[in-house]
Amino acid sequence: MGKDVFSFIVGGKAGEGVRKAGTVAANLFANVGRYAFQMDDYQSLITGGHNFSAVSTATREITSHYMEADVVVALDKKSYELHKGHLASGGTLVYNSDALGDGDWEGIGIALTSEARKYPNPSLRLGLGAVAILAAAIDFDTENLQSLIEREYPKDTQNNIAYAMVICDMARKLIGGKYHLEKGNREMVLLSGNEAIALGACAAGLDIYFSYPMTPTTSILHYLAAHDEDLGIAVVHPENEIAVINMAIGAAFSGARVMVGSSGGGFALMEEAFSLAGMSEAPVLCVLASRLGPSIGAATYTEQGDLRFAINQGHGEFPRIVASPGTVQETFFLAAEMMNLVWRFQTPGILLTEKHMSESRMTVDINPEGAKWIEPLIHKGVGYSRYLDTSSGVSPLLFPPSQELIKWNSHEHDEMGITSERPEIITKMHDKRKRKGEAIVDYMKGMHTVNIYGDKGLVIFTYGSTTMSVLEALKVGGIDAMVVQPIYVEPLPVWELERYEGSKPVVVEQSSTGLFAALLKEKAGIDVGTVIKKYDGRPFDPIELADKLREAV
Amino acid sequence: MDDLATYAENTWCPGCGNFGILNAFKKAVKKLEEKGIGRERIIMCTGIGCHGKIFDYVRLSGFYSIHGRSMATAQGIKLANPDLKVIAFAGDGDAYGEGIDHLIFAAKRNAAITVIVHDNGAYSLTLGQYTPTSDKGFKGPSTPRGSIEEPLNPLVLMLAAGATFVARDYPVKLDHLVDIIVQAVEHEGFAFIDVLQPCVSFNNTYQKYNQLVEILDRIPGSYEEAMAVARKKDKLPIGILYRVEEPVYHKELYGDWNPITKRLSQKDRRERIAKLFQPK
Numbered sequence: 001m002g003k004d005v006f007s008f009i010v011g012g013k014a015g016e017g018v019r020k021a022g023t024v025a026a027n028l029f030a031n032v033g034r035y036a037f038q039m040d041d042y043q044s045l046i047t048g049g050h051n052f053s054a055v056s057t058a059t060r061e062i063t064s065h066y067m068e069a070d071v072v073v074a075l076d077k078k079s080y081e082l083h084k085g086h087l088a089s090g091g092t093l094v095y096n097s098d099a100l101g102d103g104d105w106e107g108i109g110i111a112l113t114s115e116a117r118k119y120p121n122p123s124l125r126l127g128l129g130a131v132a133i134l135a136a137a138i139d140f141d142t143e144n145l146q147s148l149i150e151r152e153y154p155k156d157t158q159n160n161i162a163y164a165m166v167i168c169d170m171a172r173k174l175i176g177g178k179y180h181l182e183k184g185n186r187e188m189v190l191l192s193g194n195e196a197i198a199l200g201a202c203a204a205g206l207d208i209y210f211s212y213p214m215t216p217t218t219s220i221l222h223y224l225a226a227h228d229e230d231l232g233i234a235v236v237h238p239e240n241e242i243a244v245i246n247m248a249i250g251a252a253f254s255g256a257r258v259m260v261g262s263s264g265g266g267f268a269l270m271e272e273a274f275s276l277a278g279m280s281e282a283p284v285l286c287v288l289a290s291r292l293g294p295s296i297g298a299a300t301y302t303e304q305g306d307l308r309f310a311i312n313q314g315h316g317e318f319p320r321i322v323a324s325p326g327t328v329q330e331t332f333f334l335a336a337e338m339m340n341l342v343w344r345f346q347t348p349g350i351l352l353t354e355k356h357m358s359e360s361r362m363t364v365d366i367n368p369e370g371a372k373w374i375e376p377l378i379h380k381g382v383g384y385s386r387y388l389d390t391s392s393g394v395s396p397l398l399f400p401p402s403q404e405l406i407k408w409n410s411h412e413h414d415e416m417g418i419t420s421e422r423p424e425i426i427t428k429m430h431d432k433r434k435r436k437g438e439a440i441v442d443y444m445k446g447m448h449t450v451n452i453y454g455d456k457g458l459v460i461f462t463y464g465s466t467t468m469s470v471l472e473a474l475k476v477g478g479i480d481a482m483v484v485q486p487i488y489v490e491p492l493p494v495w496e497l498e499r500y501e502g503s504k505p506v507v508v509e510q511s512s513t514g515l516f517a518a519l520l521k522e523k524a525g526i527d528v529g530t531v532i533k534k535y536d537g538r539p540f541d542p543i544e545l546a547d548k549l550r551e552a553v
Numbered sequence: 554m555d556d557l558a559t560y561a562e563n564t565w566c567p568g569c570g571n572f573g574i575l576n577a578f579k580k581a582v583k584k585l586e587e588k589g590i591g592r593e594r595i596i597m598c599t600g601i602g603c604h605g606k607i608f609d610y611v612r613l614s615g616f617y618s619i620h621g622r623s624m625a626t627a628q629g630i631k632l633a634n635p636d637l638k639v640i641a642f643a644g645d646g647d648a649y650g651e652g653i654d655h656l657i658f659a660a661k662r663n664a665a666i667t668v669i670v671h672d673n674g675a676y677s678l679t680l681g682q683y684t685p686t687s688d689k690g691f692k693g694p695s696t697p698r699g700s701i702e703e704p705l706n707p708l709v710l711m712l713a714a715g716a717t718f719v720a721r722d723y724p725v726k727l728d729h730l731v732d733i734i735v736q737a738v739e740h741e742g743f744a745f746i747d748v749l750q751p752c753v754s755f756n757n758t759y760q761k762y763n764q765l766v767e768i769l770d771r772i773p774g775s776y777e778e779a780m781a782v783a784r785k786k787d788k789l790p791i792g793i794l795y796r797v798e799e800p801v802y803h804k805e806l807y808g809d810w811n812p813i814t815k816r817l818s819q820k821d822r823r824e825r826i827a828k829l830f831q832p833k
Contacts, residue, residue: 189830203826205819207812208633231825232817234807236632238625239658246622246655250598250629253616254637255813258629276619368826373819399813400637401593406614410601418561419609419617 004058005476006138006181007066010130011052011083012075012096014045017127021073022053023361024131024152026190028140029057030363031148033184037468038361039065039539044215044299050078059182063327063362064472067541070179071137073130075099075112092175094133096126108174115166119159128153132164136171138179191364193331193357193465194219197261197287198227200335203371207256208234210244215299216355217261217289241266245273249282253408255399257339261287264306265296271314277348278318278433280408281387281395283376284348285339289358292537301537302355304464304510307519310352311490317430319437321349322490326451326467329364331357334487336371337447343376345394345440352489354510356539357465379404385415389428393436441491449493453483458553459505461528463489463516469540470508470549477546479553489519497524504529506552508545511535557582557592561609570750573724574671575607578640580727581734582613585638590738596639598627600647602678603752604671607642621652624659627666628802634813635665635803638738645672649685649705656745660714662802663742669734670707670745673752681755693755707747708783712776712795718744719779719795723766725759726791733793742801749789765789772796 008025012018019040026038034057042051054065068088074080074095084106087093093107098114112129116122128149135145145168146161153160191199198220201209211221225235238244241262248258262270267288277284290306292298310322321341325331335351342349379396384404388395395415398406407417412429414420453471457480462470467485474481484500486493497520507517507528512535520526530552534540557579565571582592597615599605600623608617618626627641648656648670659666675693676682682693683700686707690699711719718740722730730748737744749766751758769792773779779795817825 199826199829202822205816205822207816210629227829228807230829232822234632234810234812236806238628239654242622243625243628243655243658246618246625247629247632250616250618250626250631251633251812252629253626254630254633256633258633272619273622276622280616366830368823368830373822400596400614400634401591402614403593404614405612407608407617408615409608409617410619411617413617417617418559419606 004060005056005062005066006058006179007054007056007069007088008071008134009052009054009069009083009086010073010075010127011050011079012126013047014042014049014051015047016075016123017125018051018075019053020152021127021130022055024148025053025055025134026361027152028131028135028148029055030188030190031144032181033186033188034059034181035062035188035363036190037062037065039356040359041538042300050082052079052083057181059184062472063468064539064542066543068543071134073133075126075130080105092137092178094171110167110170112167116163119163120156125160125163128160128164129167132167133171136168137175138181139177142168188363189366190361191328191332192219192359192361193328193353194359195223196328196331196364197335197351197353197358198223199368200332200371201259201285201339202231202233203368203373204336204339205257205373206233206259206339208236208248208251208258209261210236210238210248210258211261212237212241212244212266214263214266216291216358217263217287219359220261220287241269242273245270245284245286248284249273249277249280252282252284257343259285259287259339261289263289263291264293264309274348275314275316275318276410278314278316278320279410281346282348282408283342283346285342285351286348287351287353290352290354298537300355302465302510302539303535303537304354304466304515305512306352307489307511307515310350313350318433319345319347319440320490321345321347321440321488322352323349323488324352324464325357326464326485326487328357328360328362329366330487332364332366333371336373340372340374344374344443345436346376346397347436352464354465360465386417387413387415387429387432389415389432391435392439393432393434394439444488444491444493445495449486449488450496451485451487453485454481457481458549459484459500459503460508460549461505461516461520461526462508465539466508466510469542469545472542473540473545473549476542477549479546479549481549492519492523494524497526501525506530506532506549508532510539555579557612559610559612563610565603565606566753568753569603570673570724570752571603571607571671573727573730574669574748574750575610577724577727577730577734578607579611580731581738584731584735585738588739590638594637595738596630596637597642598623598630598639599642600644600652602644602646602676604642604644621647621650622655623647624652624655624666624668628659628664631664631666632803632812635811636814640667640669640738642669642671645670645674645684645686646676649707657710657714660711660716660743660745663715663717663799665742665801665803667737667740667744668746670747671750672707672747673750673756674758675752675756677752677755687756706783708794709780711745712780712783716745716795717742717797717799718793720746720793721749721789722746722791723749723762725763726766726768729768729791736793740796742799762789766791768792769794
């Protein structure tokens with residue numbers, strides 16, 4: 001592995017502050033101006049089990065965690081056993097000697113629990129101990145560490161600082177300054193995919209976010225609820241996902257820019273109303289963050305098994321737009337772009353992510369000014385028809401209160417929005433919505449819809465969060481390739497993909513049946529060479545993926 | 554000329570109880586206008602079933618929603634712009650079957666909408682199956698030997714769910730219904746009216762209701778008394794059973810703000826986002 005990357009893994013039971021430790025570790029790297037990537041692996045439980053957080057950092061952009069770590073801190077025995085094999089050569093394994101007891105253990109033992117027992121809630125503090133060990137290993141400035149703890153652990157701060165200082169001193173004697181990490185010239189900003197969605201949608205005018213909790217979208221709800229007043233939005237958590245989307249469609253009727261979010265099961269509940277949005281021409285941005293399915297699957301693990309579910313969402317025929325971002329940075333701008341698109345074309349859209357995108361955190365360099373907020377087509381003057389039959393299929397909007405009659409309808413309807421079952425009206429309205437679908441394609445032809453990374457060697461097709469894994473694998477493996485990443489998967493930008501028809505590309509995706517490869521064949525006529533699939537709920541490790549890509553050459 | 558009518562052809566069966574509700578609603582809209590609530594601010598939402606056709610027959614803005622969801626759609630419309638007066642029409646299948654979750658939660662959170670249920674005890678548009686409020690023994694095509702379930706009591710349900718305005722009415726008592734609709738729309742929080750609606754094709758209850766309906770001479774003095782009135786079986790009292798002022802949902806959520814009319818400018822929003830992008 002190229003030693004430009006430094007990696008840290010902390011593992012322990014849920015309730016020991018493991019995820020928080022990963023977050024603080026990533027912040028610590030960003031604090032000294034380094035790029036960082038954090039992936040949390042946790043189970044669907046509140047206490048016990050096994051959680052770990054893998055954080056990698058470099059002085060260049062880094063788009064994945066690495067499972068080969070330079071510093072591993074095991075807070076409990078299970079973590080020790082699971083992660084000692086992840087140690088890189090020259091790496092340091094530190095274990096909680098209280099949790100392991102007497103024995104012939106590899107690595108360095110520190111009595112994290114006995115020291116924590118000097119304060120209230122000892123188990124909650126263990127993760128902080130891991131941060132202190134990391135700080136010692138990379139010789140992180142003590143004053144900075146203290147202010148970081150003040151910010152990150154605002155409850156019981158003095159005890160936290162006292163505890164961290166003691167652990168840090170213990171660790172300094174054993175491994176102090178063992179690793180030298182070059183600093184960057186400015187503090188970096190870290191964002192999770194879900195935070196990027198939240199802020200991107202706000203940049204494009206989000207007024208109300210409706211959601212019912214479901215991993216891995218829940219942190220959008222939490223983030224926006226925590227910042228509703230800062231951002232000037234409302235956040236509503238109603239009784240179920242059916243209420244979520246129907247309320248959102250109602251709010252869009254009033255003129256509010258709305259977003260809803262869920263994962264597979266909750267999204268399935270929204271499907272009837274997704275079709276309502278298609279018929280009533282309601283602009284609704286829907287976040288579908290995939291986790292491992294089918295059904296409840298593995299709630300906290302990642303997969304790309306919802307590709308077909310997303311693009312085929314809703315009964316009946318109507319246009320929809322589905323986009324899947326390839327990096328956290330892209331997620332921000334794509335959330336904004338999708339908000340504008342659903343309003344431009346008055347049809348539902350899906351921002352498709354995965355657990356690995358939504359919940360992983362990475363350093364970003366975003367200028368929010370780059371996100372547009374485009375006003376929709378608004379009716380002026382008198383004589384309004386909600387479903388005016390225009391050449392583009394897009395009818396001007398008007399919102400109540402108004403002297404004009406504004407009727408949105410789930411039934412087939414005439415231009416006024418009054419229900420109609422007349423054959424000529426049914427045909428006319430189908431044609432109107434079909435033209436709108438064509439107008440979307442025409443418009444997208446002028447947009448940036450496909451990312452291309454690299455210009456020689458192996459042609460690789462990938463999409464969504466797997467893009468990040470592929471990019472990092474190419475870097476660590478020193479592999480020459482051209483990565484083609486469609487940002488939009490419905491309509492699939494076939495006009496950009498035609499040139500790869502005979503390229504026999506390698507496809508990389510996190511699906512068991514190769515949904516993306518099949519879509520490329522069906523929609524773009526691309527015959528795929530090898531499909532590298534992973535469907536164990538875990539994102540690719542870049543080193544592992546680099547090996548697979550080399551095999552595919 | 555009826556300036557609240559549209560060009561849509563009315564396809565309710567002659568003698569349908571829905572005509573009374575339609576006429577009462579139009580009269581209520583005129584009364585509300587006299588009271589300063591302009592019709593441009595009155596928004597209709599409907600579900601699916603015979604009741605839903607009222608959407609096409611009234612010249613008011615609104616949303617013809619899907620089965621069971623008119624109450625959710627209505628709450629969304631209201632939350633986005635609380636200056637609007639939103640009325641969700643629903644059938645008994647909508648409100649007490651498919652969308653009962655939204656009804657209960659709208660009441661629980663005191664969402665500031667009015668719900669008018671066209672309660673005819675039959676899924677008439679699908680040819681007369683039993684509904685949540687059909688009498689036990691009701692013979693429909695899905696229950697040829699008679700319904701084996703006890704009917705739901707919507708008034709008890711709404712009182713239990715925390716509704717702040719609970720009423721029952723009967724379209725044959727047209728002026729009474731007009732008055733109750735006006736009061737419901739004027740109520741600041743969640744208002745609920747169960748309208749006993751005879752269905753001439755599948756559940757003709759005119760005779761039964763004409764005998765059992767009696768107008769309440771006053772609003773019952775307590776929650777317990779309201780419950781007792783709601784549970785009466787020998788008579789069907791109509792009027793307001795319960796009315797109380799409680800904090801309304803949108804005000805609890807965001808105070809005097811209005812997501813549409815008080816929306817931040819693009820510039821202000823950008824500045825606020827930029828603040829969240831500062832390194833910590």
